[in-house]
Amino acid sequence: MNIVVLVKQVPAVSDIQIDKKNNNLVRVGAPSTLNPVDANAIEAAIALKEAVGGTVTLVTMGTALAGEIMRGGIAVGADKGVLVSDEALAGSDTLATGKALAKAIEKIGGADLVLAGKRSTDGDTGQIPPTVAQRLGFSLLSYAESLEVDGNVLKGTRKNNGGLETVEVTLPAVCSVMETANTPRQPKVRGTMKAKRAVFDVLRVEDLGLDAAEVGKAGSATEVTELFAPEPHPVGNMISGDSTADAVKKLVAELASKNLL
Structure with a gap:
């Protein structure tokens, strides 16, 4: 089974800076980390790989430094990583980001299953999994608490109105994973050494068969007119x-x- 996991670099601090000119988060020079729930998506992918066989490929979009967050996934069992990086991608909303990620998945040979965390801590929209599923024409299973593959069927459980429901979708599929789905494993020495040596393929906009006008702010359907930190609650x-x-x-x-x- 060919499993792709979408991962993201997010700010590692709560007091992040905002660029007042373009209303984007200032990511350059800011401490960053792997989006926390993406670690659960990686763990789910590796567990499925161990159960049914196959490969796990991590895909992320961002600057060159964003690629470094994939090393933790390589250390615990992912096979390789792919970085989608191009200045033209700056300012992409979820529509443009989903388009670029879907094209990247097609470029590397497609996937039987695409996993992602339910949301990112910086954007908090949860829109990337359904956007990628729509672009690829894949089934979608959201907010999974557990996953199992049976032939060409992906079975997942998720919470619903105080109970658990079981959902089955036909592969290929995209699935978003909850932070309660599992406990991410810790890397061992051999895995850590492998991760340090890993070299990631880099895809630019032209490699994806896209025009610069289709991504970034030009290719986005939304425009951020204002971005601000919420007022602190009184103690x-x-x-x-x-x-x-x-x-x-x-x-x-x-x-x-x-x-x-």
Whole structure:
């Protein structure tokens, strides 16, 4: 089975900077890491590879530094990585990003199964898996808690209204994975050494058979007009006392003073 895992480099800090000229996140020079739930997608891919055989290819889009986040996946069992990198891709929204990633998957020979984390911590849209599925004409299974392949059928369980439902889709398919799906394994020494030596193929826009006008801000259907950090919530007051009764008495007095009682 040919499994592709879509992974992403995201800012590793909560206090990120915003470019006021183009309303994009400032990624150059900022600490970065693998999108956390993508580690669960990698683990799911490796577990399926161990169960049914095949290969696991990691694909990411970004700057040259974005390729470095794939080394952790190589260290725990992924076979190779592919970096989609081109200045023309800067500013791509989920529509343009999905188009580029789908073309990259086709360029490397297609896939039987494409896995991804349910969302990224920077964009938080969850739109890439369905976008890629639509572009490729694949089945889509979202928010998987567990996965199993039986012939040409992908079986997944997911939470629904307080219970679990089992969903079956025909391969080829795209599947988004939850952070509760598994516990990502830790790399061993041999895997770490392999990851350090790994060389990633790099695909540019022309390699994907796309024009620069089809990606980046020019190829995006949305425009970010403003981006800002949310207002911090005020810190609540802690009321304590010598005993529970004393604390309750002080709480009642505090609420009464504010005309809340």
